[in-house]
Amino acid sequence: MRPFGYVRATSLQEATEAHTAHLGSRYLGGGTNLVDLMKLGVETPGTLIDISRLPLHAIEELPGGALRIGATARNSDVAAHPLVRARYPALAQALLAGASAQLRNIATTGGNLLQRTRCTYFQDVSKACNKREPGTGCAARDGIHRDHAVLGHSAHCIATHPSDLAVALAALDAGIELYGAGGATRTVAAADFHRLPGDRPEQDTVLCDGEIVTAVLVPPAAPGAVSLYRKARDRASYAFALASVAAVLDLDDETGRIRRVALAFGGLAHRPWRATTAERALTGAEPTADAFRQAAEAELAEARPLRDNAHKVVLARNLACDALGTLHSLARPSP
Numbered sequence: 277m278r279p280f281g282y283v284r285a286t287s288l289q290e291a292t293e294a295h296t297a298h299l300g301s302r303y304l305g306g307g308t309n310l311v312d313l314m315k316l317g318v319e320t321p322g323t324l325i326d327i328s329r330l331p332l333h334a335i336e337e338l339p340g341g342a343l344r345i346g347a348t349a350r351n352s353d354v355a356a357h358p359l360v361r362a363r364y365p366a367l368a369q370a371l372l373a374g375a376s377a378q379l380r381n382i383a384t385t386g387g388n389l390l391q392r393t394r395c396t397y398f399q400d401v402s403k404a405c406n407k408r409e410p411g412t413g414c415a416a417r418d419g420i421h422r423d424h425a426v427l428g429h430s431a432h433c434i435a436t437h438p439s440d441l442a443v444a445l446a447a448l449d450a451g452i453e454l455y456g457a458g459g460a461t462r463t464v465a466a467a468d469f470h471r472l473p474g475d476r477p478e479q480d481t482v483l484c485d486g487e488i489v490t491a492v493l494v495p496p497a498a499p500g501a502v503s504l505y506r507k508a509r510d511r512a513s514y515a516f517a518l519a520s521v522a523a524v525l526d527l528d529d530e531t532g533r534i535r536r537v538a539l540a541f542g543g544l545a546h547r548p549w550r551a552t553t554a555e556r557a558l559t560g561a562e563p564t565a566d567a568f569r570q571a572a573e574a575e576l577a578e579a580r581p582l583r584d585n586a587h588k589v590v591l592a593r594n595l596a597c598d599a600l601g602t603l604h605s606l607a608r609p610s611p
């Protein structure tokens with residue numbers, strides 16, 4: 277690992293000022309992704325700005341019922357929080373489906389959203405990779421790509437985004453709160469936070485240089501709405517998603533039809549994939565197995581599988597049908 281400087285920030289202002297002062301610096305959350313990448317020579321920051329001890333750990337209910345999760349809240353604390361477990365099962369399940377207990381104890385909310393792709397060519401500095409080194413090519417396209425994207429990829433990059441948390445937040449209509457240089461703040465919809473690769477695959481998100489994620493804002497869950505997260509992977513634990521789905525379902529108490537549905541896929545694209553085609557098809561519809569399958573297939577008609585990853589389309593369809601079927605049985609209005 278190359279030598280690097282270390283600054284422990286005591287305020288957001290100090291953190292952003294340090295970022296401006298130290299060219300090529302990186303914020304340090306739990307370090308479970310960043311430090312790994314530094315050991316591989318993929319990340320070579322001159323300075324680490326430790327933000328893990330900023331007072332951003334709180335998980336609190338806001339007036340009006342939204343939940344605010346601080347950026348340095350640990351993944352295990354968020355997953356175990358009573359309000360998360362009771363109101364947002366998809367969020368707790370997504371977090372518990374990720375990494376290991378030891379990693380979740382140190383990994384932070386902000387760091388989880390900003391972790392880099394697990395594309396093995398990205399992690400191997402001897403291989404061509406437009407994300408790591410723009411303009412060098414993409415070794416994965418003709419290489420081993422069974423784990424790579426089937427939706428929204430480009431000629432420049434076919435990587436997937438690895439965060440499970442991000443997928444749940446996209447389905448829950450969460451917002452990501454940001455703090456930038458000069459103290460400017462803004463909130464970006466979780467579904468719009470990560471980018472498709474296009475011709476700039478080195479940019480994972482819409483974050484501006486030096487901006488810090490300060491919190492995640494989850495709107496109040498509608499009364500009667502149910503949610504869940506399902507993940508398919510090569511091993512039962514400690515593995516990234518081949519495909520995953522976060523789903524929220526709200527049925528009309530009188531008609532039993534779908535009042536509102538939200539669906540987001542993980543493991544399929546460079547960002548959580550909000551399934552708006554499927555959602556449109558299902559809103560107002562009878563919640564039947566046929567309707568769920570047709571909606572999922574309509575969404576996935578857009579998929580462009582590569583040589584070795586068409587299985588992901590089938591996995592995603594089956595996960596979506598299973599998730600919606602399960603939610604239907606949980607949400608069925610009482611007779």
Ligand SMILES: Cc1cc2nc3c(=O)[nH]c(=O)nc-3n(C[C@H](O)[C@H](O)[C@H](O)COP(=O)(O)OP(=O)(O)OC[C@H]3O[C@@H](n4cnc5c(N)ncnc54)[C@H](O)[C@@H]3O)c2cc1C
Nearest residue numbers: 305306307308309310374375384386387388390439440489
């Ligand atoms: C073996 C293994 C298996 C894993 N499996 C999964 C899995 O299945 N699902 C899953 O979702 N994750 C998984 N993870 C990823 C793990 O959850 C991430 O390593 C972790 O969430 C990153 O969080 P961190 O706080 O340690 O981030 P760090 O490593 O500290 O930071 C990651 C990136 O985010 C930036 N950053 C951190 N915090 C902020 C902030 N507040 N504002 C701006 N920038 C910030 C850093 O500069 C860095 O670029 C796995 C990791 C390992 C090692």
Ligand code: SF4
Nearest residue numbers: 395405414433434435
């Ligand atoms: S898929 Fe993206 S991250 Fe992987 S080698 Fe190609 S450009 Fe790099």
